[in-house]
Amino acid sequence: MRIARFxxxxxxxxxxxxxxxxxNRDYLIALDGYPLSAQAVKPTGERYAVDGEGIRLLAPVIPSKVYGLAKNYQAHARFMAEAGMSDITEAPERMMIFAKPSTAVIGPDDPIVYPAYSHQMxxxxxxxxxxxxxxxxVPVEHAMDYVLGFTCVNDVTLRDLQQNDPMWTRSKGFDTSCPLGPWIETELDFANTGISFSLNGETVPEASGNTSxxxxxxxxxxxxxxxxxxLLPGDVIMTGTPHASGSLRPRDEAVVHIDGIGDLRNVVVSA
Structure with missing residues (x-):
């Protein structure tokens, strides 16, 4: 089942x-209520085409907080070491956690704003x-009982600031740094899901990976x-990026693709 906010x-x-x-079109079956509340939701009887006039997909949730994992793939751990942001070439045994505020969240097709104080997004x-x-x-064996579903995310990072900011607060928490969407997929083979990325219509092989x-x-x-x-209903965990990541520039079109979920598209604009 897919749940959207629009x-x-x-x-x-x-x-x-x-x-x-x-x-061959996707439709929104409007709901009365909030899917993350204890009360049941029900269809209103309204039906809209996703690509219909006046319809805009929003970030599927507004989380109270977003947590992310750094160096959670071996290839990305090596990339960060080679880029001079870490002296650890192997993925650390302990999880490396950082956070983004709710104000970083944007939805599908919302612009990613390139801050004037950075030169490497x-x-x-x-x-x-x-x-x-x-x-x-929560014990590991019951962890998935607390999950509503999964969505795409682009953990946009200001790499030049990250090198000089050990807390990563500005480099990862700036406004528009957390595109989410296009919707929540409640059924996903989360242990074996493909991740890919395209930049201006061209697939970037180096950014591909798999949650396995x-x-x-x-x-x-x-x-x-x-x-x-x-963790509260609607909170988000970014599970890690699989490989080396490349740069974004104003007017670039960035598309995150997750098998079984779909595409999250955003365009970069100057501040």
């Missing part, structure tokens, strides 16, 4: 996403986990993060 005539609401084989395509229930001190190569699995990530921070 606006029609500037009114945001949630919907189930259904594909109609008769015309980079993309990082990843699978994102969306939490569905309050989670605290994660150093720390998704259940392990949820268990560890919930051991020190209470």
């Amino acid at each position: 606006s029609y005539n500037d009114r945001p609401q949630y919907a189930f996403v259904q594909h109609d084989d008769s015309d 980079c993309y990082e395509p990843e699978v994102a986990v969306v939490i569905g229930r309050i989670a605290k001190n 190569k994660l150093i720390h699995s998704i259940p392990e990530q949820i268990a560890f993060i919930s051991s020190f921070s209470t």
Whole structure:
């Protein structure tokens, strides 16, 4: 099942996403209610084409917080060492966690704003986990019981600032640095999901990967993060980028593709 958040005539609401084989289009089945609440939601009877006039897909959730994992693929750990951002060429045994504020989140087709104080913006395509229930001190074996679903995320990073900021606060937490979408997929083979990225219509092979190569699995990530921070419904975990990431420039079109979910498209603009 796919859950989207969208606006029609500037009114945001949630919907189930259904594909109609008769015309090969995706449709939004509008919902009355909030899918992350304890109360059941029900269709309103309204149906809109995803690409219809006046329809705009929004970030599928507005999280209270976003956590990310650094160096959670061996290839990316080597890349960061070669780029001078780490003296560790191997993926660390302990998870390296950072955070983004909710103000970093944008949705599909929203612009990524290139800050004037940076000269090296980079993309990082990843699978994102969306939490569905309050989670605290969750054991690994029950971690997936707290997940609503999965979506695409681009962990946009200011690489030049990252080299000089050991806390990564500005380099990863600036406004528009966390594109999410296009929707939440509740059923995904999360342990074996392909990740790819295209820049201006061209696939970037170096950015591709698969969650089967994660150093720390998704259940392990949820268990560890919930051991020190209470995860709330709608919170997001960025599970790690698989490989070396390249640069973005104003007017670039960045598309994150996750098998089984779809495409997250954003265009870079100057501040």
